[in-house]
Structures are given as C-alpha cells and as structure tokens.
Amino acid sequence: xxxxxxxxxxxxxKGTTLPVVSVTLHSLQSGPLAKAASxxxxxxxxxxxxxxxxxxxxxxxxxxxxxxxxxxxxxMFNRHGLNVIGVRGGSDALLASAGAxxxxxxxxxxxxxxxxxxxxxxxxxPAEPMxxxxxxxxxxxxxxxxxxxxxxxxxxRSGQQMYARGGDLVVLAAVNAGAEVIADGSIHIYAPLRGxxxxxxxxxxxxxxxxxxFEAELVSIAGVYRTFDAGIPDQLSGRPVKIQLxxxxxxxxxxxxxxxxxxx
Numbered sequence: 001x002x003x004x005x006x007x008x009x010x011x012x013x014k015g016t017t018l019p020v021v022s023v024t025l026h027s028l029q030s031g032p033l034a035k036a037a038s039x040x041x042x043x044x045x046x047x048x049x050x051x052x053x054x055x056x057x058x059x060x061x062x063x064x065x066x067x068x069x070x071x072x073x074x075x076m077f078n079r080h081g082l083n084v085i086g087v088r089g090g091s092d093a094l095l096a097s098a099g100a101x102x103x104x105x106x107x108x109x110x111x112x113x114x115x116x117x118x119x120x121x122x123x124x125x126p127a128e129p130m131x132x133x134x135x136x137x138x139x140x141x142x143x144x145x146x147x148x149x150x151x152x153x154x155x156x157r158s159g160q161q162m163y164a165r166g167g168d169l170v171v172l173a174a175v176n177a178g179a180e181v182i183a184d185g186s187i188h189i190y191a192p193l194r195g196x197x198x199x200x201x202x203x204x205x206x207x208x209x210x211x212x213x214f215e216a217e218l219v220s221i222a223g224v225y226r227t228f229d230a231g232i233p234d235q236l237s238g239r240p241v242k243i244q245l246x247x248x249x250x251x252x253x254x255x256x257x258x259x260x261x262x263x264x
Contacts, residue, residue: 020085021051021053022055022088023053023054023082024055024223025055025059026058028073028094033076034076040223040225045080046182047081048081049083052083052084052085053084053088054086054098054103055087055088055089056088056089059090068094068097068098070098070102085103085104086098087104088105148164149168149170149185150164150169152169152171152172152173152181153173154173155175155176156173156175156176156179156180156181157178158176158195159178161179161180162181162182163183164182164183164187166185166202168185168186170190171188173191174191174194175191175193175195175196176194177194177195179196180196180197180198181195181197182197182198182199183199184200184201184202184204185199185200185207186199186200186210187199187210189209189212190211193211193213193215194215195216196216196218197209197211197243198220198221199220199221199222200223207221208221208242209243210240210242214241215232216232219243219256219258220256221256224245224254225256226258235260236258240261241259241261243256243259244256
C-alpha cells in the first residue's frame with residue numbers, strides 16, 4: 001500500500017488565553033508617571049517580564065495625542081519588568097497615536113447579555129390528571145480554586161523583597177524599613193510593618209493589607225498607593241490596622257482606606 005505523505009503545516013493558528021497585566025493610567029505625562037512608578041516599585045525590576053496593556057479610559061486630563069511619548073512610556077515600564085504590548089480604551093486619536101508608535105489597541109471584553117422576556121400569565125391547569133414532571137438533577141457545585149498562601153517566618157532587612165505570586169502572603173516577622181512585601185492577593189503581617197507592602201499586585205481590587213503594628217513607608221492595593229514621608233497619623237501609628245480600597249460613589253474613583261483594628 002502506498003504511503004501518503006502529509007504535508008507539514010508551517011503556520012498554525014489556535015485560540016489561547018495569556019496572563020496580561022492591566023495598567024490603568026490617569027496621566028500620559030512620562031515624567032510624573034516615572035516618578036510615581038519609582039515610588040511604587042522602587043528602582044529595580046518589580047515584575048518578571050510580564051506582558052501589559054495600558055488602560056486609557058480613566059485619564060484625568062485630556063492628553064494631546066500628538067504629544068504622548070509612547071516610546072518613553074514603554075521604556076519606563078520596561079525598567080520595572082513590564083513589557084507593554086498595547087493599549088485599550090481612550091479616544092480614537094489616542095488609539096491612532098499609539099498604533100503609529102507600534103502599540104495596537106485591544107477591544108474590551110464584554111459578556112453577551114441575554115434578553116429576559118416577560119413571563120406570560122400562568123395557564124390554568126387542565127382538569128384531567130397529568131403525569132408529574134421528573135425533576136432535573138441539581139448541578140454539581142463548582143469547586144473554588146484554592147490559591148496558594150506563602151508564609152514568611154523570618155524578618156526582612158532593608159533591600160530585601162518577598163513576592164507571593166498568585167496568592168496571599170502571611171508574614172510572621174518584622175518587615176523592616178527599606179524592605180518590601182508583595183502579593184497578588186492579600187497581605188497579613190503579624191508583626192511590625194516598617195517598610196512597604198503592596199497587595200493586589202496583579203490588579204485585584206478585593207485584596208487587603210493587615211498588620212499588627214503600622215509604621216509603613218508605603219502601602220498599595222491594585223496600584224493605588226499612599227506614602228508616609230510626612231509621618232503616619234497619630235491615631236494609626238504603631239497600631240493594628242486594615243487597609244482596603246474604597247470607591248467613591250460620586251465619581252467612581254478609588255482611594256486607600258486605612259482603619260485601626262480593635263484587638264479586644
């Protein structure tokens with residue numbers, strides 16, 4: 001029987017889902033952005049070469065598309081370990097400007113909404129007997145994915161960093177000044193926090209930060225951060241606190257909410 005030689009396809013296309021970091025920008029001025037990124041991530045590479053898309057829907061000012069230094073923005077994020085692959089949202093002029101600089105635009109993902117029809121009035125049951133319908137088997141419960149939790153039981157000195165990728169971080173020793181703890185989930189510190197803590201590093205707005213002694217240099221959740229160069233308020237300094245994102249009902253903006261915790 002003759003052998004059939006199947007021609008090798010040099011190019012194949014398949015659908016896939018890749019992890020991409022979403023970076024929401026409130027300005028496109030490269031100078032202020034570089035300063036904010038340095039305060040948030042330090043001078044070293046914070047990410048590990050992750051792909052990133054710049055979200056342009058929440059710009060505070062009407063940035064002129066022709067004046068945006070896209071190359072400077074890409075280089076700035078690249079220094080912190082992020083590879084910007086495109087943009088999303090914003091005006092047509094901004095999208096065109098980014099496209100000319102080699103940054104394609106990505107459409108926002110929206111789930112289709114199924115129209116809900118109004119129910120008709122109930123039809124009276126016929127007089128003759130009817131067979132009872134067999135109830136359908138209830139659907140099997142969906143098991144939640146358990147995220148790994150990293151536990152750190154040694155102090156972190158100045159210049160040291162601990163990153164819990166994909167889950168929560170539990171710290172059982174002091175985070176000293178100049179040290180940094182990072183987690184894609186929440187951060188629980190059962191010791192003094194004197195350095196920096198960054199929760200929700202992959203964009204989770206539900207992340208929280210807890211510490212039994214608040215003396216931080218910087219705290220951040222999902223990119224919204226606050227520094228304490230002028231000192232920590234007296235009602236929070238040295239006390240147990242919880243930190244979370246609070247969304248304004250007026251304009252939808254996010255800010256950090258820091259509250260003292262009662263341990264009684």
